[in-house]
Amino acid sequence: MSQSVWRESFRVRSNETDIHGLARLDGLFGYFQEAAGHHARVLGVGRKSLEDQGCFWVLSRCWMQIHQYPAWGQELVVRTWPQGVERLFALRHFRFLTEDGQEFGSGISAWLILDQEKHRPMRPGPFLDGIVLPEEPLVNGDVLVKLGSISDSEELRHVSAAYSDLDVNRHVNNAAYVRWTLDSFDLEQHSRRQIESIRIDYLSETLPGESISVRGREEAAGRQDIFGLRSTTAQPVFQARITWRDRMP
Amino acid sequence: MSQSVWRESFRVRSNETDIHGLARLDGLFGYFQEAAGHHARVLGVGRKSLEDQGCFWVLSRCWMQIHQYPAWGQELVVRTWPQGVERLFALRHFRFLTEDGQEFGSGISAWLILDQEKHRPMRPGPFLDGIVLPEEPLVNGDVLVKLGSISDSEELRHVSAAYSDLDVNRHVNNAAYVRWTLDSFDLEQHSRRQIESIRIDYLSETLPGESISVRGREEAAGRQDIFGLRSTTAQPVFQARITWRDRMP
Known part of the structure; x- marks a missing residue:
C-alpha cells in the first residue's frame, strides 16, 4: 500500500480540553505534529535518518484553521502529506477529519532542514528526492507570505521556558508556543469568542x-x-496571527 | 465480560515527553485520569450520572511511583479498578504496564463526591453500591496517612492559572498541578535525577x-x-511530596 498520504487517529483526552469541554488548539497542533513525525519516519526522512546525515527538522511556519472543535472523547483523523519544496521550505499539508470523514479543519506547514553544526538551512530537495507526492486536493491557504513586522503592542503575559515546555533537543516545543499564545487571553475572551485560525512563525530557539x-x-x-x-x-522568538469568530450565544 | 478492571492503551506522544525523550509525569497522570473517567462511566458513576444526582467527583489525593519511564512512541496500558471506600474517600488503584505486560509503575488515588450546591463531601457508599470489587492484587502504598504541614520553605516559582490549565468546571485540572510541580525544578535537577514517586493532595480549588x-x-x-x-x-491549594532517584551516569 502506498503511504504517500498518512492517516492517524487520535482521541481527545480530558486534559487536552478547555473550559468548553472542547479540544484546545495546542492539542490539535500536537496531533498534527505527531502524525507528521510518524509519516516522515515511514518515508525515510525521520529524525533518526536526518540525524545520521548531520541534520535535523525544524518547523518554521504553520497555518491552521478549525471550523469546529472536537469534544472530549471524540475520535479524529489527521490526514497529512508532503507537498513539495518552495525555496528552503519543505511543505506539508494536513486535514483534520471526524471519525466519519467530515473535514473540520486543515492547515499548511513549512519545515526547514538545518545542519547540526551551524544551524544553517540546507536545500531540502536532495533529502526528499524520490518521495512521490500524492494526488490530493491541496489545502487552500498560505504560509509563504510574510507576516507584518512588530510595532506598537501591549504586553499580555510573561512566561519563562520551563521543563515541561522543552523537547529532547532542549528547545521549547512547537505546541508550547501555541499554548503560550492561548494563555495570553483571559477567560472572558475565550468565553466570548473562539480561535478560527492561527498562523505561527518560529523565529528563534528559546x-x-x-x-x-x-x-x-x-x-x-x-x-x-x-x-x-x-x-x-527584545529579540523576537515567535510571531502569530490569529483570527477569532464569535461564539454562538 | 466483567468490567470490574479497566484496561486502556495509550501511546506516548512527542509533546508529552521531556528533555530525555521520556514521558513526563504529568502525562502519565493524564493517562490514569482518562482511564479512571472512562471506567467510572462504564460502571454507571461517570460525570454525567453524578451530575444528574447533583454531585461531582473530585480527586483529593493521589500517590504514584514510576520505576521506569516509557519513551516517545511506546504503547502502554493503564489497568485500574475501584478499591472500596475509606472514610469519605472512594479509593481507586492503578498499574501502568508495558505493551507486553511488564509493570513499570503503580498508584493509589482517593476521590471525593461533592454536592454541587455547597461543595460538601457526601458519603460515597450509596453511590457505589453494587459495584463489584475485583480480585486484583492490591497496590502496595498509601494515600490515607496525612502529609506533614507547611513550615519554612523557599519560593521556587510563581504561576498563574491560565486558560490551558482549566477544565470544563473552570478549575485547574489535576495534571496541571503536577506540571507546576515539575516546572519548579530547573534542568540541572531534571538532568541529574528523576522523580521516583509523587504524592499530591488537592486542598482547594484554584x-x-x-x-x-x-x-x-x-x-x-x-x-x-x-x-x-x-x-x-497564603492559603494552601495543593501539597506534594516527591522522592527522587539519581539517574544512571
Whole structure:
C-alpha cells in the first residue's frame, strides 16, 4: 500500500480540553505534529535518518484553521502529506477529519532542514528526492507570505521556558508556543469568542529558563497579532496571527 | 465480560515527553485520569450520572511511583479498578504496564463526591453500591496517612492559572498541578535525577487568573515537600511530596 498520504487517529483526552469541554488548539497542533513525525519516519526522512546525515527538522511556519472543535472523547483523523519544496521550505499539508470523514479543519506547514553544526538551512530537495507526492486536493491557504513586522503592542503575559515546555533537543516545543499564545487571553475572551485560525512563525530557539514577553496588538475586528520577545534583548522568538469568530450565544 | 478492571492503551506522544525523550509525569497522570473517567462511566458513576444526582467527583489525593519511564512512541496500558471506600474517600488503584505486560509503575488515588450546591463531601457508599470489587492484587502504598504541614520553605516559582490549565468546571485540572510541580525544578535537577514517586493532595480549588506561589523544602536526601499557596492569602491549594532517584551516569 502506498503511504504517500498518512492517516492517524487520535482521541481527545480530558486534559487536552478547555473550559468548553472542547479540544484546545495546542492539542490539535500536537496531533498534527505527531502524525507528521510518524509519516516522515515511514518515508525515510525521520529524525533518526536526518540525524545520521548531520541534520535535523525544524518547523518554521504553520497555518491552521478549525471550523469546529472536537469534544472530549471524540475520535479524529489527521490526514497529512508532503507537498513539495518552495525555496528552503519543505511543505506539508494536513486535514483534520471526524471519525466519519467530515473535514473540520486543515492547515499548511513549512519545515526547514538545518545542519547540526551551524544551524544553517540546507536545500531540502536532495533529502526528499524520490518521495512521490500524492494526488490530493491541496489545502487552500498560505504560509509563504510574510507576516507584518512588530510595532506598537501591549504586553499580555510573561512566561519563562520551563521543563515541561522543552523537547529532547532542549528547545521549547512547537505546541508550547501555541499554548503560550492561548494563555495570553483571559477567560472572558475565550468565553466570548473562539480561535478560527492561527498562523505561527518560529523565529528563534528559546532556551531553558529564558523569560519571554508575549505581546499583542488587535489589528482589526477579530484579527490579532501576537509577538513573543526575549525579555532581555527584545529579540523576537515567535510571531502569530490569529483570527477569532464569535461564539454562538 | 466483567468490567470490574479497566484496561486502556495509550501511546506516548512527542509533546508529552521531556528533555530525555521520556514521558513526563504529568502525562502519565493524564493517562490514569482518562482511564479512571472512562471506567467510572462504564460502571454507571461517570460525570454525567453524578451530575444528574447533583454531585461531582473530585480527586483529593493521589500517590504514584514510576520505576521506569516509557519513551516517545511506546504503547502502554493503564489497568485500574475501584478499591472500596475509606472514610469519605472512594479509593481507586492503578498499574501502568508495558505493551507486553511488564509493570513499570503503580498508584493509589482517593476521590471525593461533592454536592454541587455547597461543595460538601457526601458519603460515597450509596453511590457505589453494587459495584463489584475485583480480585486484583492490591497496590502496595498509601494515600490515607496525612502529609506533614507547611513550615519554612523557599519560593521556587510563581504561576498563574491560565486558560490551558482549566477544565470544563473552570478549575485547574489535576495534571496541571503536577506540571507546576515539575516546572519548579530547573534542568540541572531534571538532568541529574528523576522523580521516583509523587504524592499530591488537592486542598482547594484554584480559580482562573489566580496567582500561586510554588514553594519547596528538601526534607531529606532525595525527598522534597512542595506547597502551592495562594499569593494573596497564603492559603494552601495543593501539597506534594516527591522522592527522587539519581539517574544512571
